[in-house]
Amino acid sequence: MLKPRALSDVLSQANTGGIGSTLLLNSEGSLLAFSGFGDKDASAAGAIASNIWTSFQKSGQLSLDDNKLDCVLVECKLGKIAITKVANLLLCLCSEDGVSFGMLKTKITALSSYLEEPLSQIASS
Amino acid sequence: MTEDLKSYLHKQMASVENLHAIVVTDRDGVVIVKVANQMAPDTALRQSFLSVFGIMTEQASKMGMGNNSKIINFYDRFQTVQINAHPLLLHFIADRNANTGLILELEHVLADVLQDVSKVVTMM
Numbered sequence: 077m078l079k080p081r082a083l084s085d086v087l088s089q090a091n092t093g094g095i096g097s098t099l100l101l102n103s104e105g106s107l108l109a110f111s112g113f114g115d116k117d118a119s120a121a122g123a124i125a126s127n128i129w130t131s132f133q134k135s136g137q138l139s140l141d142d143n144k145l146d147c148v149l150v151e152c153k154l155g156k157i158a159i160t161k162v163a164n165l166l167l168c169l170c171s172e173d174g175v176s177f178g179m180l181k182t183k184i185t186a187l188s189s190y191l192e193e194p195l196s197q198i199a200s201s
Numbered sequence: 202m203t204e205d206l207k208s209y210l211h212k213q214m215a216s217v218e219n220l221h222a223i224v225v226t227d228r229d230g231v232v233i234v235k236v237a238n239q240m241a242p243d244t245a246l247r248q249s250f251l252s253v254f255g256i257m258t259e260q261a262s263k264m265g266m267g268n269n270s271k272i273i274n275f276y277d278r279f280q281t282v283q284i285n286a287h288p289l290l291l292h293f294i295a296d297r298n299a300n301t302g303l304i305l306e307l308e309h310v311l312a313d314v315l316q317d318v319s320k321v322v323t324m325m
Binding site for chain 2 (some may be wrong): 196
């Protein structure tokens with residue numbers, strides 16, 4: 077079964093080089109695991125990230141005839157966010173503005189690849 | 202003048218390999234000007250698709266990281282680069298393997314054009 081502390085330790089490995097927090101969300105946008113700095117409301121950010129993912133996935137399916145959304149990169153004035161799917165969950169990385177999109181995408185891809193198998197086992201059990 | 206604008210946007214679209222469409226809309230996704238080649242899905246050039254970014258950019262601005270400026274989506278076959286250039290929205294539709302950095306650079310190349318178009322929108 078899932079070990080919360082071990083999961084949090086794995087998520088924290090992404091929190092270097094300007095990446096402030098890593099979130100794992102379920103399909104409804106609820107926070108499953110969090111690792112990070114600062115006092116920002118991770119639950120609210122996670123819910124919005126989940127909504128963004130779901131909306132673009134649906135619109136892609138309808139309008140691009142492409143139902144496989146791989147990654148969403150969001151740039152805001154104070155930072156960047158990356159969102160991807162892992163097993164039946166969403167992984168979200170939040171970084172400072174100075175982190176480049178390339179690094180953010182590389183890190184989230186590496187982390188999601190690492191978590192895919194163990195989280196898929198949980199999902200299927 | 203619209204034809205000159207479209208011609209200029211066509212030229213910029215051709216400067217990035219596998220970029221299939223450049224669309225400028227208002228905040229509701231209503232198309233102001235668009236250029237596209239035959240590889241761009243027609244349904245992706247309509248308000249029903251383009252308006253999603255207008256809603257999501259407002260949502261993203263509430264994540265506690267300041268106002269949202271751009272959202273990039275990577276699908277299996279396509280990527281969309283969508284930029285909040287208030288009061289306009291700028292949409293790029295390209296192949297998944299197109300160079301995202303070059304597409305992002307077009308925002309700066311098109312800055313003057315967007316400024317002129319936005320004056321018209323704000324006058325209305």
